[in-house]
Amino acid sequence: MLMKRSSLLATIIGLVLINLMMATSVHSQFPQPWDMISTVPYYLAAPIIPTVTGTEITFVRPADVDSLPYHDGMTMREWIHYLNARGTRYMSFTEAYYLDCQYLPDSVFAWYPELLTEGRMINLDGNPVPYGDYGDDNWVFCEATPAWHNFLLRVVLLAIDAGAEVMVYDTPQGLERCFCPYDIQGFRDYLKNKYTPEELAALGITDIDNFDYGQYLRDAGWTASSLNSACNSGQTSDIPLWDSEWIPYQEFQLRQHWASLVDSARVYAQQRYGRDIHFAFNLSGWGGAIWKLARWSSFTWIEIFYDDMIYPQRELTIPLVKVCEAAGRPLNPMTSPTEPFSTSDLGRLQIAELYSNGGIGGPGISSHPQNQLMIPYFQLVQFHPELFDAQPDGEMAVLYALASARHDISAEIAFNGAGYLLSDLHRTFDALFAGDGDWMDDELTVNKMSRYRTVFIPNQAYLTETQAAVILDYIAQGGVVLSTGQVALYDPDGNPGNWSTLQSLLGGGYQTYGSGKVYAWTQSFCLDYAAKRGVEEPEAENIRNTVAAVLDTLVPPWIATDFPRTVIFERRNNPGTNSLIYHLINFNYDPGTKQVIPEQNHQLTVPILETQSADSLAVTLYSPDDYAGHILASPTQMLGQRLLYKKATSNTI
Ligand SMILES: [Zn+2]
Incomplete structure (x- = not known):
């Protein structure tokens, strides 16, 4: 008998689209985020693969959950029990800053009159803000108001009562332009807590107890219209106190709102049912945006715009999937390529790269016949969890420093570019996630780095002091570091980093330190590679050749x-x-x-x-x-x- 075995898995591409995931029977705990499949208001084609499905719960009556209608005469609770009995879990999806009145019973405002009297977002002109063009009674609501916060909490508790195991929020970040009384008071408290009266006076605020930021902006000549124009075009530097104080306050307030809601819901689920409730937030975008609420999420659930990416010729999602896994928040994309599944291989490529790199879920399965062609892909995952639950074991690592991502969009693009570059060179790699100590804990250690002979650092200019020390130790102990572009220059506040030894090592060219080696390219090769791969191939090939020449000399390839x-x-x-x-x-x-x-x-x-x-x-x-x-x-x-x-x-x- 064989005592040991190895598996060579070839993900063969040759079929069409959909999504699902692992057999629950192979997991002892129930539920774990990676047990979860997808979402989407479509339901199982066949009871082949246990999945989490879901739909919006916006029919929120203040009564019992059994008043939540579903379809075919079932209540929401009956429907979720029906799914659970077939090995499927339920994930509820809902909007976080407006009510979709297309589906809302007229009586919702009779049940929750406070939503209209004090839950709405108020613009700088003092008017409530309508949402979209759904007609009357469609409003944007403000999470700083008790009315909206408590309404959202009520939705979660009803979802828990109904049997939902996951709550997913679209647009959880609010709009940052609300001047309702709660935000005016909240900003007052925030400033008062942050500054001394003398410091406030230096900001031009002499009477903090009566400070009204809305009035302050109106006195400076701003209107709702001019404010929207400035914000929508990103020209906010002329708005007094906006970037320096108001936006940080908004983030502070937003995080308080979600922390409170998530904690309350978790306590409720435990006390009433002895189980967990998981959360995820759609926070797509650059600047590390996906990590803003990651402290309260079990997985990363975001929109990926495959059709804008030139996928897969220029961009892949491999670096993103890997960094989400490295941060302990596996990626569950809410989107897939829109090419018809029956005629394009893109959907199959998405599933192959998602699962082989540590992702979960993906778009839901509908009963549409063309989707049946994806089922073999999910069956491979379902029948072989040992292949997909395995640990990342690449020959090198690429560093993603959240402090860099938050300061500089090029840090994230270069991280992706490094992932494409190494993939194209047949160098297997893992992501090394380094939190900024704010949105995510700073947990990078020499032990974590030392699992890898080589660490690639692409344009990560902002590091914590701990991270700079860890990287230097890693090199001293025999690690090999390759870097591109500006690296390790600043601390998370944007001040020059106080780590001159590391800075001089990463300043350019080949150097040794302790028993380690460093090769630093001053050129931003990874940034360039992300732009040119597959679309300007002569330049991309030059980058590949330049990097490979050094890499192959320093660390011979495994494959x-x-x-x-x-x-x-x-x-x-x-x-x-x-x-x-x-x-x-x-x-x-x-x-x-x-x-x-x-x-x-x-x-x-x-x-x-x-x-x-x-x-x-x-x-x-x-x-x-x-x-x-x-x-x-x-x-x-x-x-x-x-x-x-x-x-x-x-x-x-
Ligand atoms: Zn507000």
């Missing part, structure tokens, strides 16, 4: 193959089964035919784990076409601790 760069590798290991997993995804997508061009007849050599031995190794190939998998016989051979997989003519990837 040797004649697969083209469009076949991307992911490496994981599963200590529980002593398995090593290589995912292969073929991204050679032809936008003309909308199909992936198959690859075959290639050679691949990969390292195995030190704990594995060549004479007791089984190599198994899985794919959506063959999710039972089959053990590869010849032609494979061992070269020391490396496995050669040669000319696999019978296996098409």
Whole structure:
């Protein structure tokens, strides 16, 4: 009998779209975020895959949950019990700053009259703000008001009563332009708590107890209209106190609102039902926006605009999926490519890269026949959780510093570019997430870094003092650091960093320090690569060649193959089964035919784990076409601790 085994997983691209996830039966705990599939107000095509489904709960009556109607005569509670009995969990999705009156019973304002009297957002002219063009009684509400906060809390409690296990919020960030009495008072309290009377006087505020920021702006000549224009165009620097005080206050207030709501809901779910309730927030956007409420979320649930990305020729989601996993908030995208699933391979590529890189969920399954073509992809995940629950085990890591992301959009773009670059060079990598100590804890340690021989630092100019010290220690202890562009210059407040040794090491060229090595490119290669990959290929190829020349010299590659760069590798290991997993995804997508061009007849050599031995190794190939998998016989051979997989003519990837 084999004592140890290894799995070679080929994710073969050849079918159409949808989404789902792991068999709940393989998980002992119920529920964990990664057990959750998707959302979307569509329901299971077939009871093949347990999933979390959901819809908006906006029919909120102050009465019992059994007044929440669903369909076919069922109440919401009956419907969720029906799904639960079939192994499906329920995720409720709702808007966080307006009520969608398309679906709202007229009587909602009779049940909750305070929403109209004091829950609405008030603009600088003193008027409530309508939402969209749904007609009368459609308003934007303000989370600083007890009326709206308590209404949202009521929705969660009803969802918990009904059996929902996840609450997901769209647009949880509010609008930042509300001058209702609660925001005026809140800003007053915020300033009073932050500054001494002398400091306030220096800001031009002499009577804080009567300070009215709305009046202050109106006195300075601002109106709701001019304020909107300035905000919408990003020209806010002329608005007095706006960027320096008002926006930080809004963030402070927003976080208080969600912290209170989430804590109350969790206590309620535990005390009343002895279970958990999970939360997630759609906070798409750059500047580290997705982490703003991550302290209260179980997973990352965001809109990804695949159709604007030039996907997958220019951009991939691999770096994003990886950094979400590294931050302990696995990615569950609420969107998928909009190309019809039946005619395009894009949906299958999305699922392949999502699951092989540590993501969960994805768009829901509907019963539309074209969606059935995605089912083999999810069956592979469902029947082989050991391949997808495995730990990231890349040969190097890429650092994502949240302080950098918050200050400079190019830090996030360069992080993505580094991910594309390493993927294209067949270098398996993991993300190293470094919190800023504010939105997310700063937990980077030398131990975490030292799992990797090499760490790539692309344009991460803002670090905490701890992170700078950790990176220097890592190098001293034998680590290899490669950096591009401006790196390690500032602290999270934007002041020059007080770590000159690291700065001089990362200042350019090749240097050694302790037993480690550093190569720093002053050029922003990763930033450039994110823009040029697949669209300006001569320049992109120059970057690949320049980086590979240095990288291959400093750290020889683990993978040797004649697969083209469009076949991307992911490496994981599963200590529980002593398995090593290589995912292969073929991204050679032809936008003309909308199909992936198959690859075959290639050679691949990969390292195995030190704990594995060549004479007791089984190599198994899985794919959506063959999710039972089959053990590869010849032609494979061992070269020391490396496995050669040669000319696999019978296996098409
Ligand atoms: Zn307000």
